Amino acid sequence: MSSRTNIVGIDVGGANLKFADCYRNAFTIPFPLWKQRDQLTSALKAGLQQFSDVGTLAVTMTGELADCYSCPQEGVEDIVQACLNAGQDFQVQFWQTSGEFVDADVAIEFFMLTSAANWLAQATWASRYFAETGNGLLIDFGSTTTDIIPIIEGLPQPTGYTDFERLISGELIYTGGSRTPLCSLANEITFQGQTIGVAAELFATTIDLELILNPSHRIPPDTPTADGRPADSEHAAQRFCRMLCTTPDQFDTEELTELAHLFRNQQQVVFLRRLRQVLSNMPAAPAEVLVSGSHEYLAAQMITNSNLNLRTTSLNELAGPAVTTAACAYALAVLMYERSRLQ
Secondary structure: OOOOOEEEEEEEOOOEEEEEEOOOOEEEEEOOHHHHHHHHHHHHHHHHOOOOOEEEEEEEEOHHHOOOOOOHHHHHHHHHHHHHHHOOOOEEEEEOOOOOEEOHHHHHHOHHHHOOOHHHHHHHHHHHHHOOOOOEEEEEEOOOOEEEEEEEOOEEOOOOOOHHHHHHHOOEEOOOOOOOEHHHOOOEEEEOOEEEEOOOOOOOEHHHHHHHHOOOOOOOOOOOOOOOOOOOHHHHHHHHHHOOOOOHHHOOHHHHHHHHHHHHHHHHHHHHHHHHHHHHOOOOOOOEEEEEOOOHHHHHHHHHHOOOOOOEEEHHHHHOHHHHHOHHHHHHHHHHHHHHHHO
16 A cells, blocks of 8 residues: 555544544544543544554544534534544545535535434445345444444435434434443332332443453453443442442342343343334345444344344454444445545
């Protein structure tokens, strides 16, 4: 590759910054935008330093929905400017739900097309996996949200395009494998014949379920948690039990696991209900489901636990964990490269 021709895709989220190039160099940086808005440019610059020969940035975003902004328009304008500042030596293009890359002026003018467009980039790229079967489904189970996107006749065919429309259609579920507050999954549970109320507080999140139910999974100890303490099994048990206004010494390991499963099962109920809603709007059952995202295994697991006869394929197995976690960023880099070759 000649100098300065590398294309880097960037997915600017509200909690993470994701970077990838066409060579599957990909990584994710935790970045709480709602707390560190003024540091966005420097964080983007730091991420870009991990790549060589960069000539073009292909950007998408969902961070404009963070509550540090009064409205999506303000967020889009701020993120676009931060990307321009970080990429002042590069060509910078922004992805829209029109399925096109545009410059900064157009991205700002038509901010509603720029807002929350990352899912369509991934779906457009992933459609190639369904070239032979025609109909399929892309499910991206991330840390915060889950996307369910129909692929019909080899192209993304969503019912909704804005987040509001997608929440209605079931194609966007505000549940994920790491950041979802447990109090959003249930306000009471039934355990050992007793109904127990659940604290409506941000005491624990779904990362704590992961740490309790799958202690062998490697989770970086600096992964963000509800109380800011380490993401390890000991602290996860403390956070989890706080949801029930008690402490881990009240339960043995088997009981704690059973309690955690109750919350996971509630998350599964929500996921499968929305999945069935999307399936009901498709002209035919999907021949295959491509699962991706930082917690793609949860999507595959929940589908297996259901009575849905769906075959799943793992993007992690096809492209590796770094790419599946930063799939939207990788999709952007590939799409930009392919389109630049056509010019």
